Amino acid sequence: MSANRSIRVTAGILITIALVALVGPWISPHDYVTTNFDNPLAPPSLGDMHLFGTDDLGRDLFVRTMLGIRISLLVAIVASFVSLVIGVAYGAIAGFVGGRVDAAMMRFVDTLYALPFIFFVILLMVAFERNFLLIFVAIGAINWLDMARIVRGQTLSLREREFVEAARLTGVSTLRIVFRHIAPNLIGIVIVYVTLTIPQAILVESFLSYLGLGVQEPQTSLGALVEAGVTLMERASWSLLIPATLLALILMCFNFLGDGLRDQFDARNLS
Amino acid sequence: MLRYTLLRILGAIPTLLLVIALAFLMVHAAPGGPFSSERVLPEHVEKEIERRYHLDEPLPKQFLRYVSGLLQGDLGPSYSYRDYDVDELIADTFPVSLKLGALAMALALLLGVSAGTVAALRQGAWLDKFVMGFSMTGISIPVFVVAPVLVLFLAVKLQWLPAGWTSEVGLKRLFLPVVTLALPQIAYIARLTRASMIDVLNRDFIRTARAQGLGTATVVRVHALKPAMLPVLSYMGPAIAAVLTGSVVVEEVFGIPGLGQQFVRGASNRDYTLVLGIVVSYATLIISLNLIVDILYGVIDPRVRYR
C-alpha cells in the first residue's frame, strides 16, 4: 500500500470509530450504568439493541464499549499532548542551547531511559489512590523521552545548517530564527511522533486499567473491558473478543498512520 | 576498549543510586503508611512498630540504612508477610520469571532477526509483506489481549495446552506464557531488523562488497549483519523493560508464581518494602543488562569506543 493510501485508509477508520463512539451511546436506548439482572451475558443481537450483548450485570456492552473507546482515546490524546509539550520544549532547548547544557540534559534523559517506568507508575497509582489526572501525567511522563530525543537531534542539526547561519549573519533575530527557520522544519517529524505516541499511551492506559489501576467503575476503558471480558470469556466470548478487537484495530490504525506519515515525511526530505 | 568498558560501568552506578533514591522517596511520600489502612493502633504499639522498622529516624538516615542493607543483600522485612524477609520472597519467585523472560527474549531474537533479515532480502515480495503484516499486528495487540485469546482458543476450546500453571514441569506449561510474552517482541524486532538491514544493504560499502564478488550470503554474513544488528542491540534495553512489564500480565493470566505476580500483590497490599525491593531488583536487572548492551555496542562499532 502506498504511504498516501495507507494514511487515508487508516485516518478514515479512526475517524469513523471516533464518530461512532461519540454518537453511538446517544442513539442507543441503553446507558452504561443501568444493570439488568434478568438479562446477564446476553449475546449480541439487533432485537433489543444490545449490539455487543450484555455483561454479567446485564449492562449494555455496546454503550460501555463506546464509552471505553472515548476514555481510552481521551486519555491517550491528552497524555500525548503532555508528552508533546514536555518533549518538544525539553528537546528544543537542549538542541538549541547545545554545548554543556545539552550534554547534561541528554545525560538525564539517558538515565531516565534506564528506569523501569511502568513499575513506578504502578507504585504511584497504588500509593496515591487511583487518580484520573495522575494517569495522564504518568503516561505523558513516560512517553516524552522519545520525543525529546528526536526533537533535540533535529534541532541540533538544523541549528548547524547553513541557512540558519546565513540568517544570523544578516541580523535576523533569534526569535525569528526559531519561529521561521527551525520550528517549521520540526513540525513534520513532531506530527509523526505524536501519531506514534498515541497508541503507546493507549497501551499504557489499558494496561493500568487491566490491572485494575486505571479508571474506576462504573466508568470504563478498553483495557478495563478486556479485563472484564477475560473473567467472562468461557461463558461469553464476545465480551472479550469485541473490545479486544477494537483495541487492536485502533492501535494498528495509529501505528499504520504514523508509519505512513513518516514515509511521506522521509520522501519529502529526500527529494 | 577496557577504558570504554570501565567508563560505562562507572556511569551505571549513579544511575542505579538515583533509581533507588527515587523509588525510596516515592514509597515514603505515599500517603498512608503500611499499617494505617487497617485499624487504629494504640499509640505505643504504633511507636513500637515504627521503631522496629526504623520509621522514626530521619529520612536520609533511613535511606543510608536501606542502601547499606542492599549492599549485603538485605532488603528488609516484608510488611504483609510478617515472617518473611523481602529477599526471601524475591528469591522464591525470581527464578521462574527469569526463566520465562530469558526464554521469551531468546525466542524473540531468534525469530525476529531471521524474519526481518529474510524480509529485507526479499523486499517487496509476498514473504516480506507477510512478515510485515504479521509484525504490525503483533505490535498492535497488547499482551493482555493475546494471553486470554490464546488461552480461550488453544486451551479452553481446543484443549491442546494447559490453561494455567500445572504442576507438571516442562515445555508444555511454559509454551503459552513464553509465546505470549515473546510475540510482540518478535514483531518489533522483525520490523527493526528489516528496516535496518535494508538501510545497511543500501550503503556504499555493501556495493563494494558486491563488486568484490563475495556472493550474497557472504555479503550479508560478513559485511551487513553486524551493522544491521546495532539498532536491534539498542532496542534490547526497552525490550527487556517491555518483557518485564509483560510478565506482570502473563503471570497473572497463567497463574505463574513469579516476581510480576508478587509485585502486583505487594502493590495492592501496600507492602512497601516488598514493592520497593522488587522495583530495585528490576532496576538493577535493567541497568546491568543495558550496561552489557552498551559494551557489546562498543565491540561491534569500533568508532563509539573513542567517544
Place this chain on the structure above:
Amino acid sequence: MSLLDVQGLTIRYGSDTVVDGVDLYIDRGESVGLVGESGSGKSQSALAILGLLPRQAEVSGSILFDEQQLLGASEQELDTFRARRIGMVFQDPMQALNPYLRIGAQLRQILLSHGRADKAAVDASVLEMLAKVGLPDPERQYRAYPHELSGGMRQRVMLASALIVEPDLLIADEPTTALDVTVQAQILDLLEDIRDDTALLLITHDLGIVAGHCEHMIVLDKGHLVEQGQTTTLFAAPAHPHTRTLLDAAPRVDRGDVPTSATGSTILSVSGASVEYRDLTAVRDVSFAVREGETVAVVGESGSGKSSVVRAMLGLVPLSAGRVVYAGESLEGPVERRLKSQRRDLQLVFQDPVSALNPQMRVRSIVAEPLLVHESSMTAAARLERVTAILEKVGLSERFLERFPHQLSGGQAQRVAIARALILEPKVLVCDEAVAALDGSVRRQVLELLRAVQADTGLSIIFISHDLAVVRSISHRVLVMYLGKLVEAADSGTLFTSPRHPYTQALLDSVPVPDPVVVAKRAPLRGEVPSPVNPPPGCVFHPRCPKAEAKCNSTAPDLRDVAGSSVACHFPN
C-alpha cells in the same frame, strides 16, 4: 577483439532514461577516460558493467567481457567476473569501506571468496598487497579500522582490494575526487605504477586527469555518448560542441590571464587572528587585508583553516586572538553583537547551496528576508520589486519566485544564495567554496556573475577555494594556508609565475593540467596533512617538505617579504 565491448547500453528508471545507447570499447592494457558533468550517466554505465545497479533499473543493450555476455547474467555468474576479472574503485573510500571490519579482514575475505583456502598464504598475500599500494607498516594497518586511516591511505586500501585478485580491467569511479590535490597526485601516480597491463576505465569530471592518464576518452552528456577518440585528438580538435564547452570551462593553472592587482584603499583587515576549537588550534596568527574592489583568494587543503579564519572574521565563531577592522572600526564579538550596518556590509555564500536555503521557504521569502531586517519600513510591493531585480541580476527570471529550494538545480540554488547575499548591496562578499559543488559550465557562469557584480559595484570578494586553477582567473591576490598558518601571500601575477614557498609550488604542481601535450608531473609531495591536534614542531610543513633542513624541525619561520611576496620559509625559492 576488445576486452570490454559495450553496445547500445541503455538504462531506464521508469520513464527516465539516464543512459541512452552508449557504446564503449576497451582493449587489453588500454586506459580509457569516461568524462561528463554530474548526472551525465558515467557512474551508472560503470555500475551496469558489473551488474551493480539497483533493482529498479531496467538495463538493455549488450555488455561483452572477453566475449562473454554480462548483461542478464545471474549473480553467481557475475561473481566469477567481479574482482577476478574486473576490479572496481569507488569515489569516497570512507563510505566504500566497511567501517565495522578491520582492513585485513575485508581484503582477506576477497581472496577466500575467490578460491584461496590456505589462510596463512592469504594473510601473506594481503600484507604484500598492502605494502605494494604504499601503506607504511602493513602489519599495523592490517588490524586497523578504516576510520583510523587518512583519506589517501583509505583510497590505497580500496585500490589494493580492487587489484588483489589481479583483474584484467580496473574501473575507477572518480577515485580522487574526495581527496586533497596533493594526495590526488599520489594516488594517480600509484594507479599508473601498479596497474601494469591491467586495462583502466577511469571515470572523472576532471579533464586534467584524463589528459594526463588516459589514451582514449569518451564524452557523455545527459546519458548520450557525444564523442570518443584518442585523447590527444579530442583535446586538439573537439568535434562536438559539448566537448568544446567542457574544454573551455576547464580552468588551467599553468597559463591564462591573471587579473592585475587592485588599487582601491583597504576596507577590511584581519591581524594576528587565531581560532581555537576544543582540542585544536585551527588558525594561528593570520593577518591579511582586503582592498575595495579586490578579490582575495584563500587556498589550501582541507583542514588548513580557510573557513575558520573567515568565519571568525564574520563573528560566527569566536576569535581567540587578533582583531578585525572594517572601514576603520573594530569588529568585536559574535555577529549578534555587531552593529546592524556592519552586518549588512559583510555577507557570506556557502559551498552547499541546498543546505544554505531553508527547505520550507519559497525563493521570494528567502531572498527578501534580509530586507525585512534592514529595510523594515519598505512596503511589500517595493520589496518584491527589489527581489525581482536582484534575481534578474543573478540570471533568474520571475518564474523562480514561488519555487521551493528542492525545485532548483545546484546552479540555480547557488544563484538564489548569491541573490540573498547581494540584496543588501554589501561591501564585502565571502564565498566559501561557493563553486566547488558546481559543474564546470555552471561554475564558469557563476564566476562570470561575480566578476560582473564586482565591476559594477566595486564589491570586495574573499574567495575560498581548494582549487588553484579556479582561483587563477578571478583573484587579484592569493593567500596560501597550511595547517592553520599563512605560508605565502602574493599578487596573482607573482604567485602563479614564481611561487616562493615549497608548499605553494607543490600545490601548483599537483593540479592536473587539461592538456595532453603537457606531461603530467609526478606527485611533488609525500605524506598527507598531519592532524591539527598535534601539529609538527618548527615549520609545520617540514615533514612533507622536499627542501627541509635541520633548522626547519625546530624553528618556525616568520612571514617575510621576498621579491614582492610574503613567505614563511627559511629557504624560499
